[in-house]
Amino acid sequence: MSATRFSESVTGGIRDGVLVVTIDNAPVNAISAHVRQGLVKALDHAAALVMVVGVVITGAGRAFVGGADIKEFGKPPVEPTLPEVIERIESYSKPVVATINGAALGGGCEIALACHGRIASDKATFGMPEVKLGIVPGAGGTQRLPRLIGTVAAIDLIGSGRTVKSGEALSLSLVDGISADHLDAALSLVHDLASEPLRRTGMLEVPAAESAAVDAAVKKVLSKARGQAAPAEAVRLVKAAANVDLKQGLADERATFLRLRDSNEAAALRHVFFAERQAGKVDKLEGIAPRKIETVGIVGTGLMGAGIAVAALTAGYRVVGIEQTEDAAAKGRERIAGILDKAVQSGRLAATARDECLARLAVAANISKLAAADLIIEAVFDDLAVKTELFRRLDGIVRPDAILATNTSYLNPDEIAAATAHPKRVVGLHFFSPANIMRLVEVVDCKATAPDVLASALAFARKLGKLPVVCGVTEGFIGNRIFSAYRREAEFMIEDGAAPEQVDAALEGYGFPMGIFTVYDMAGLEIAWARRKRQAATRDPQARYVEIADQLCEAGRFGRKTGKGWYDYASGEKAVDPEVTALIAAARKAKDISPRSFTPNEIVDRLLRAMADEGAALLTEGIAARSSDIDLVMINGYGFPAHKGGPMFAAETHKDMTP
Numbered sequence: 001m002s003a004t005r006f007s008e009s010v011t012g013g014i015r016d017g018v019l020v021v022t023i024d025n026a027p028v029n030a031i032s033a034h035v036r037q038g039l040v041k042a043l044d045h046a047a048a049l050v051m052v053v054g055v056v057i058t059g060a061g062r063a064f065v066g067g068a069d070i071k072e073f074g075k076p077p078v079e080p081t082l083p084e085v086i087e088r089i090e091s092y093s094k095p096v097v098a099t100i101n102g103a104a105l106g107g108g109c110e111i112a113l114a115c116h117g118r119i120a121s122d123k124a125t126f127g128m129p130e131v132k133l134g135i136v137p138g139a140g141g142t143q144r145l146p147r148l149i150g151t152v153a154a155i156d157l158i159g160s161g162r163t164v165k166s167g168e169a170l171s172l173s174l175v176d177g178i179s180a181d182h183l184d185a186a187l188s189l190v191h192d193l194a195s196e197p198l199r200r201t202g203m204l205e206v207p208a209a210e211s212a213a214v215d216a217a218v219k220k221v222l223s224k225a226r227g228q229a230a231p232a233e234a235v236r237l238v239k240a241a242a243n244v245d246l247k248q249g250l251a252d253e254r255a256t257f258l259r260l261r262d263s264n265e266a267a268a269l270r271h272v273f274f275a276e277r278q279a280g281k282v283d284k285l286e287g288i289a290p291r292k293i294e295t296v297g298i299v300g301t302g303l304m305g306a307g308i309a310v311a312a313l314t315a316g317y318r319v320v321g322i323e324q325t326e327d328a329a330a331k332g333r334e335r336i337a338g339i340l341d342k343a344v345q346s347g348r349l350a351a352t353a354r355d356e357c358l359a360r361l362a363v364a365a366n367i368s369k370l371a372a373a374d375l376i377i378e379a380v381f382d383d384l385a386v387k388t389e390l391f392r393r394l395d396g397i398v399r400p401d402a403i404l405a406t407n408t409s410y411l412n413p414d415e416i417a418a419a420t421a422h423p424k425r426v427v428g429l430h431f432f433s434p435a436n437i438m439r440l441v442e443v444v445d446c447k448a449t450a451p452d453v454l455a456s457a458l459a460f461a462r463k464l465g466k467l468p469v470v471c472g473v474t475e476g477f478i479g480n481r482i483f484s485a486y487r488r489e490a491e492f493m494i495e496d497g498a499a500p501e502q503v504d505a506a507l508e509g510y511g512f513p514m515g516i517f518t519v520y521d522m523a524g525l526e527i528a529w530a531r532r533k534r535q536a537a538t539r540d541p542q543a544r545y546v547e548i549a550d551q552l553c554e555a556g557r558f559g560r561k562t563g564k565g566w567y568d569y570a571s572g573e574k575a576v577d578p579e580v581t582a583l584i585a586a587a588r589k590a591k592d593i594s595p596r597s598f599t600p601n602e603i604v605d606r607l608l609r610a611m612a613d614e615g616a617a618l619l620t621e622g623i624a625a626r627s628s629d630i631d632l633v634m635i636n637g638y639g640f641p642a643h644k645g646g647p648m649f650a651a652e653t654h655k656d657m658t659p
Helices: 033-048 082-090 107-114 129-133 141-149 151-160 166-171 182-193 211-223 229-240 246-261 264-278 303-314 326-345 351-359 367-372 384-395 413-418 451-463 479-496 500-510 516-523 526-538 548-554 578-590 600-620 627-638 647-653
Strands: 010-015 018-023 054-059 063-065 096-100 103-105 117-120 125-127 163-165 295-299 318-322 361-364 375-378 403-406 426-431 440-444 467-471
Touching: 010 033, 018 033, 018 182, 033 054, 033 082, 054 063, 054 182, 063 107, 082 107, 096 107, 096 182, 103 107, 107 125, 107 141, 117 166, 117 182, 125 166, 129 151, 129 229, 129 264, 141 151, 141 229, 141 246, 151 211, 151 229, 163 166, 211 229, 229 246, 229 264, 246 264, 264 627, 264 647, 295 303, 295 367, 303 318, 303 326, 303 351, 303 426, 318 326, 318 367, 326 351, 326 361, 351 361, 367 384, 375 384, 384 403, 384 413, 403 451, 413 426, 426 451, 440 451, 440 627, 451 467, 467 627, 479 500, 479 516, 479 548, 479 578, 479 600, 479 627, 500 516, 500 600, 526 548, 548 578, 600 627, 600 647, 627 647
Parallel strands: 018 054, 054 096, 063 103, 096 117, 103 125, 295 318, 295 375, 318 361, 375 403, 403 426, 440 467
Antiparallel strands: 010 018, 125 163, 426 440
């Protein structure tokens, strides 16, 4: 099969009377202008050859087509546009079959939909994640997908932006078959289709759907949208496909796509997308190779330690958990196994994968079992004496080249490192709970941390599937320090006249999943209270301090777990508590504060500015490398709505500072 080059990224060769077209645009076969141009030239070539009965389109490497070329974002369109290419494929006179060898995402999925047949490999994945960038599919996805798989399934896939594997794609009728020899199967399908009228997806009728099922699918998508425009528009377009012809539906889709592409929401989500690509990049690590990590030791197998263990096990590492007693070790293993079992029950993990994880797990009460570990993470009680004593003990047990990581939230890791024989091997790995679920990891570059240790910590976090953000040493690192400023400002407004439920409602209206006082009740008020008591002796007596949270704790109101916190939970549901209202009123009276009213916009504006101001201080001090890192921390660790871009993005662009 001699190859013909149609563009720098598209080649083709004739096999069994079929032109096999391969897209090779590493790393993900994005739909760059030269890919689009090459596809059109390949179709022209096949149309001119009588001996060619049809066309197969596939991708090189591990992707079919991974979506748009991000280098073209914000630039004038280059002909042919993707809708034009897709129209050419669907209306082609000879059968065109997609053999999906890997990821078919966004425009890649739309190309597959336009083909007359689809064969998937067992590695294929499908998705239209455009809503995650604040837009909708712009090349027919909202109109063709419901024609192929029905309205309910299309609302789910496009409205959520989730990806599906080949098995689910087959059950949805998104593909015609799955084959290990997917190219041979596609060639066979071309010959089968050549003798019958072509099934053009855009010409199909949308299958009838029960209105109740459609309504349920819509409700599910919109309940997670938190005010984002794109999911609602995607749902509207998918539903419209059943009532309008293809031409009208495509015109509406394209107009919506272009309008959303230029919106503040899409700009914010593009910012987040590019921020994630920058995260964890450190100039001083250029050319530095990470150390090899195969066995991970975890000291402490409580909720945090067990979550870290599960993340490491599912990433393929051997894990040695350490507890103080054999009974605690048995309970730790049970806790880890329980998390893995839940992952199997929810379908996120295969039973065989769980068994393999458990085979790589050992939990013991003998700390000397860590002698073979390449990386040891401590997840013990957040007390300086406890952690420094542990690291001193580890000095005499682990290899000199083993890395020691602290998971502290607030303690100074430089002090912990200074207590060890080899401070250069100490790094901070601040996971967020539950550690097997939460993406964010703050990787703390301590004063003495060796470059290859930092590189190793970043490589480890990435292998876990985490989003690592590098930060310097400061109390609370990036996230908790900004969250403290956020909490302080919220409490100032409470003392000045706002009610907790007003602050929470304003934040939820802006897009936060929960308001700050609801979050505090969920987490428990006693942790922050203990920290404030530790800091009392060094607190600036001239600085404003709100005692209301301390008074709640003194009254035994530690949040949801005790049935009372900022709110009352006696009924099982959150409710405004007159006792808290009275306590706040008394606190104002004691300071002779006349309460004033706040609008939702003013509440949000003040809280965003408090976060952005603290973020600016972190940048000035060199704790954070870039403002986009701060945005990622607040989005992935603290519930800041991604479609607002983060507090620094909001401040820098002067957009979305109010809802």
